[in-house]
Each structure stands twice: as structure tokens, then as C-alpha cells.
Amino acid sequence: MTLSLAARGAILSLLILALFLAAWQIAVSGGGSAPAMDPEYAKLMGQSAVTGHSAMPGPADIARGLWQALRDPFYDHGTNDKGIGIQLAWSVARVAAGWLLAVIVAVPLGFVIGMSPLLGRAFDPFIQLLKPISPLAWMPLALFTIRDSGISAIFVIFICSLWPMLINTAFGVSSVRTEWLNVARTLEVRPIRRALTIILPAAAPTILTGMRISVGIAWLVIVAAEMLVGGTGIGYFVWNEWNNLSITNVIVAILIIGLVGMALDQALARAQAAVTFPQ
Amino acid sequence: MNSFISIEAIARRFGAQPVFENLWLGVPRGSFTCMIGHSGCGKTTVLNILAGLDAPDDGVVIVDGRAIEGPSLDRAVVFQSHALLPWRSVLGNVAFAVASRWPDAPRAVVQARARAAIARVGLAGNEMKLPAELSGGMKQRVGIARALSIDPKILLMDEPFSALDALSRGTLQDEVRRICTDTDQTVFMITHDVDEAIYLADRIVLMTNGPGARIGEIVVNTLARDRTRADLHRQPGFYELRNHLIDFLVTRSAALRDTMPPGHDNRHPPEIRLTPPRSTQETPCAVNS
Ligand SMILES: Nc1ncnc2c1ncn2[C@@H]1O[C@H](COP(=O)(O)OP(=O)(O)O)[C@@H](O)[C@H]1O
Numbered sequence: 001m002t003l004s005l006a007a008r009g010a011i012l013s014l015l016i017l018a019l020f021l022a023a024w025q026i027a028v029s030g031g032g033s034a035p036a037m038d039p040e041y042a043k044l045m046g047q048s049a050v051t052g053h054s055a056m057p058g059p060a061d062i063a064r065g066l067w068q069a070l071r072d073p074f075y076d077h078g079t080n081d082k083g084i085g086i087q088l089a090w091s092v093a094r095v096a097a098g099w100l101l102a103v104i105v106a107v108p109l110g111f112v113i114g115m116s117p118l119l120g121r122a123f124d125p126f127i128q129l130l131k132p133i134s135p136l137a138w139m140p141l142a143l144f145t146i147r148d149s150g151i152s153a154i155f156v157i158f159i160c161s162l163w164p165m166l167i168n169t170a171f172g173v174s175s176v177r178t179e180w181l182n183v184a185r186t187l188e189v190r191p192i193r194r195a196l197t198i199i200l201p202a203a204a205p206t207i208l209t210g211m212r213i214s215v216g217i218a219w220l221v222i223v224a225a226e227m228l229v230g231g232t233g234i235g236y237f238v239w240n241e242w243n244n245l246s247i248t249n250v251i252v253a254i255l256i257i258g259l260v261g262m263a264l265d266q267a268l269a270r271a272q273a274a275v276t277f278p279q
Numbered sequence: 280m281n282s283f284i285s286i287e288a289i290a291r292r293f294g295a296q297p298v299f300e301n302l303w304l305g306v307p308r309g310s311f312t313c314m315i316g317h318s319g320c321g322k323t324t325v326l327n328i329l330a331g332l333d334a335p336d337d338g339v340v341i342v343d344g345r346a347i348e349g350p351s352l353d354r355a356v357v358f359q360s361h362a363l364l365p366w367r368s369v370l371g372n373v374a375f376a377v378a379s380r381w382p383d384a385p386r387a388v389v390q391a392r393a394r395a396a397i398a399r400v401g402l403a404g405n406e407m408k409l410p411a412e413l414s415g416g417m418k419q420r421v422g423i424a425r426a427l428s429i430d431p432k433i434l435l436m437d438e439p440f441s442a443l444d445a446l447s448r449g450t451l452q453d454e455v456r457r458i459c460t461d462t463d464q465t466v467f468m469i470t471h472d473v474d475e476a477i478y479l480a481d482r483i484v485l486m487t488n489g490p491g492a493r494i495g496e497i498v499v500n501t502l503a504r505d506r507t508r509a510d511l512h513r514q515p516g517f518y519e520l521r522n523h524l525i526d527f528l529v530t531r532s533a534a535l536r537d538t539m540p541p542g543h544d545n546r547h548p549p550e551i552r553l554t555p556p557r558s559t560q561e562t563p564c565a566v567n568s
């Protein structure tokens with residue numbers, strides 16, 4: 001019996017996961033007596049330091065934490081105690097807002113830059129200069145001018161989403177095959193119809209690639225941005241749990257950040273597949 | 280000669296080097312003209328100027344009494360690389376052209392017209408396929424259907440069959456000949472296949488080598504108009520015509536570039552009618568238009 005490559009890959013994945021969990025469990029359950037310790041310091045460090053158990057939670061703790069988090073994800077017990085679902089919703093909403101704003105700006109602007117070699121050259125130095133700036137470097141400027149931490153976070157997402165979409169849209173539009181444009185010319189297709197029926201479908205796969213890169217970067221940046229501005233969001237949640245010394249919740253949050261990022265990427269991958277045409 | 284298309288003293292230069300200068304050519308209405316010449320002599324450049332996709336540096340092209348100022352729905356182009364839109368189905372590609380020609384036509388009319396054009400090139404049943412699912416010959420057929428669907432006054436084709444295998448090239452030649460003679464379509468086609476030109480063309484324009492290419496002569500095809508591809512080589516005069524064309528391509532196209540015969544007039548290139556073989560005269564006689 002020979003299994004398909006996909007099935008064998010899945011089995012191997014499960015095996016790697018099992019090995020990893022086992023190693024993790026062994027690593028954290030190590031005994032040993034606690035070294036003599038200043039009681040004041042021991043109190044500060046919590047129970048685990050005194051009993052000699054590792055402060056690092058094991059896989060079972062994480063599973064329990066995950067269950068706790070997912071059983072009631074939307075509870076709200078005040079500023080510093082909200083369910084992980086609420087915090088995620090805040091983060092996703094900020095990413096969606098900033099990313100959509102970037103789509104609204106980058107796609108039309110990229111179209112214009114891609115269609116006009118002159119504007120392409122004119123904008124190029126600015127794009128090259130602004131693109132490598134870490135989006136978080138904009139944060140103080142955003143806080144100073146916008147004076148609202150939530151909107152500042154959205155602005156940072158907007159900035160980091162902008163460049164990949166702008167560059168990809170301009171590239172996709174400027175590299176539409178001449179023969180397709182010639183078809184439009186010989187059929188006397190007007191500019192608006194040409195943009196919508198020839199250039200947009202031809203450039204759509206490249207534009208979607210830019211959108212997919214953007215949403216990935218935006219999801220990376222939102223965690224850091226929310227750690228900075230605080231208040232709500234999954235980034236703030238992670239920081240808050242670190243302050244509570246709840247490593248279990250930190251790891252639970254890390255897992256969930258990964259899952260949501262994967263879901264966002266997959267959604268854009270679907271959209272990308274939908275507009276990609278066989279050559 | 281009352282020309283439907285009249286190329287008058289056009290020149291095209293890329294840099295200092297002229298592709299051609301002072302080029303004159305008339306194409307009668309309803310005729311099938313083939314242009315033959317070596318690679319790089321400027322055939323595509325001529326066709327692009329006729330299509331309005333390129334503009335001459337000097338001179339004008341007059342079509343039906345009006346100077347060409349750009350591309351037009353009256354002049355349909357069949358591209359060498361078929362140039363189908365890969366994200367549209369066969370029907371979508373043809374309907375795009377029909378909707379461009381008649382922007383106010385109802386959708387049902389556009390679709391019906393597109394389907395009719397697809398059926399005319401023998402592709403009925405393939406309407407919903409994407410270009411990627413078609414063979415090279417089928418793609419080129421869609422390109423022809425797209426061009427014919429808009430009822431153009433002139434059909435321009437740039438080596439439309441050169442990328443195809445011999446078998447599909449043959450069937451496509453049959454179809455193009457049938458459609459074009461049925462409808463008295465004015466056609467200007469570039470080819471480098473001598474037999475294709477003999478089968479399809481009423482008039483064969485022979486270009487000398489570039490740079491600075493000229494029209495060496497225009498050969499009038501005197502073979503029977505009801506010729507078929509199968510009996511082409513049995514037509515009286517076929518071999519004389521074929522030898523004449525090959526002779527031009529092999530030796531005279533190069534020789535003529537350097538020294539044009541005395542009395543050559545760019546405006547009136549010699550028009551050659553090979554006499555039928557049964558007659559006593561075997562030498563070609565030049566007839567000035
Ligand atoms: N866009 C262009 N820029 C520079 N040279 C060109 C361009 N297009 C064609 N040429 C030159 O003009 C000549 C004629 O080209 P073309 O019309 O394509 O020849 P053909 O179709 O007969 O093979 C060639 O020497 C080619 O290199």
C-alpha cells in the first residue's frame with residue numbers, strides 16, 4: 001500500500017508535533033530542589049520558583065488555557081480583563097480598516113503610476129525612500145498629529161499595507177502585454193472600459209499578490225502597534241498577560257495570533273486563485 | 280486602378296536607418312493581397328501602419344477616401360500570436376469585440392452574433408472554453424472569428440498561420456479562403472509561405488530585402504479562382520508562378536536591394552502576370568498599371 005504524498009506529509013506532520021509536545025513536556029517537568037532563596041524574592045517570583053517546578057507551562061497547561069480562552073471568548077470584566085475573542089476582534093478590525101484604506105489609496109494610485117511612465121519615474125524615489133521605514137517609526141508622529149491611539153494604530157497599518165500594494169499594482173499595470181492593449185486599440189475601446197476590462201483583469205493576479213503580502217505584514221505589525229498604544233487588541237493582551245506573568249495565556253495568544261494570520265493569508269490566497277487565469 | 284487602400288509615399292525609420300522610404304501600394308476592394316519578403320524587411324511595420332497601431336514618419340495611407348489616423352473598427356487585425364484575452368472564454372473574447380463594435384446592442388444580440396462568428400470558423404461547441412484549453416489552431420480560429428465578427432471593411436493578418444502545424448494550417452487556409460471569397464472581404468495578409476500565397480492571394484506583393492526595402496514587383500495570381508488546396512499543384516501555371524516567387528525570394532530580393540532595374544518607379548512597381556503555360560510565350564511580361 002502506498003499513500004499519497006499529501007497523506008504521508010500529514011502523518012509526518014503529526015509525528016513532528018507529537019515529538020515536539022513530548023520534548024516540551026519533558027523539558028518543563030524537570031524536578032530538582034529549589035535553591036535557597038531570599039523569601040522576599042521568592043514571593044516576587046511566585047509559587048513555581050519556590051517549589052522548583054519550571055515556570056514554563058507544559059502542553060497540558062496550554063491546552064487547558066486554550067480551552068478556557070475559547071469557552072468564553074467574549075467576556076468583558078473591565079479594561080484589563082476581556083475575553084480573547086474581543087481582543088482579537090479589535091485587532092482584526094484595525095487591520096481591516098487600515099488595510100482597506102490602503103487598498104482604496106494604493107490601487108488607483110498604482111494604476112496611474114503604472115499607466116504613466118512619467119509619473120512612475122516621478123513617484124519612484126519617494127516610494128523607494130518610504131518603503132524601508134519600519135511602520136512603527138511613524139507611531140509617534142501619528143500620535144502627535146492624530147491624538148488618538150486607536151486611529152494611530154490604524155494609520156500604522158495603513159502605512160505598512162500601502163507599499164506592497166502600490167508597488168505591485170504599478171508593476172502589474174505597467175506590464176500588461178502590449179498585444180492585449182493592441183486588441184483594445186484596434187477595437188477602439190475607450191480608456192475607462194479598457195482599464196476595467198483589459199488592464200484590471202490582466203493585472204489582478206499581481207495586485208492580489210500585493211494585497212496578500214500587505215495583509216501578512218499588517219498582521220505582524222498590529223501586535224507590536226497594540227503593545228505600544230495599549231488599551232485593546234491582541235497585542236495589548238499579550239503584553240498585559242506578560243505583566244500578569246501568565247505565560248500560559250501568552251503562549252495561548254501566540255498560538256491564536258498564528259492561526260488568525262494563517263486564516264487571513266488563506267483568504268487572500270483564495271481570492272488570488274480566483275482572479276488568476278491560465279496562460 | 281481605383282484602390283480601396285492606397286499607401287502613398289510612406290516612410291518609417293527607427294533611428295537613422297529607414298525600414299522603407301517612399302513606399303506606394305494600392306489594394307483593390309474585395310481583393311486578397313499577400314505580402315511576401317524576408318524576415319526584417321518591414322512587412323509587420325507596413326501592416327501595423329495599415330492597422331493604425333503605428334504611424335508612418337512620412338506619407339499617408341488612404342482607406343476608402345480617408346487618411347488613416349489611428350486604429351479603427353473598420354480594420355480588423357488577426358495577430359500572429361492570436362492575442363486572445365486568457366481570462367475570457369472563447370465566447371467572451373468574441374463578444375468583447377462585438378460589444379465594442381455595437382456598444383448599444385442588447386446582450387442577447389451580442390451573444391448571438393458572437394456565437395455565429397464562432398460557428399463560422401468551425402468552433403461551435405467550444406464557446407465556454409478558455410483559450411488555455413485550446414490548441415494553437417483553435418486559438419487562431421478564435422482570433423479570426425473575433426476579427427470577422429465586427430464586419431470589418433478590411434481584414435489584416437500578420438503571418439496568422441506561421442505558428443501552426445501543417446495540418447491545421449491547411450484547414451485554416453481552406454476556411455479563410457472560403458469565408459473571404461464568399462463575402463468578398465478585402466484582405467491584406469503577410470506570409471512567408473509561397474504556397475499559402477499562391478492558394479489564397481489574388482495579388483502577391485514581393486518586398487526586397489531591407490533596410491530600405493521596396494516593393495520589387497506585384498504578381499497577379501492568374502490561377503483559376505475556384506482552385507482548391509488539393510488541386511492547386513495541378514493548376515496550369517502553378518509551377519511557373521511558384522518558381523517565379525521562389526526565384527524572387529532566393530536571388531532577386533537581395534540583388535534588387537542594391538540595384539533596382541532602370542526605370543523602376545516606386546509609385547508604380549511592375550505588375551507581373553505570368554502567362555498560362557499553354558500559350559507560346561514563356562517569359563513573364565510586365566504590365567504597367
Ligand atoms: N519598435 C522598433 N524599434 C526599432 N526597430 C524596429 C522596431 N520595429 C521594427 N524594427 C526594425 O524594423 C525592421 C522591420 O521590422 P518588421 O516590420 O518587424 O519586419 P518583418 O515583419 O518583415 O519581419 C527590422 O529591421 C526591425 O529590427
Ligand SMILES: [Mg+2]
Nearest residue numbers: 322323324437
Ligand atoms: Mg513580422
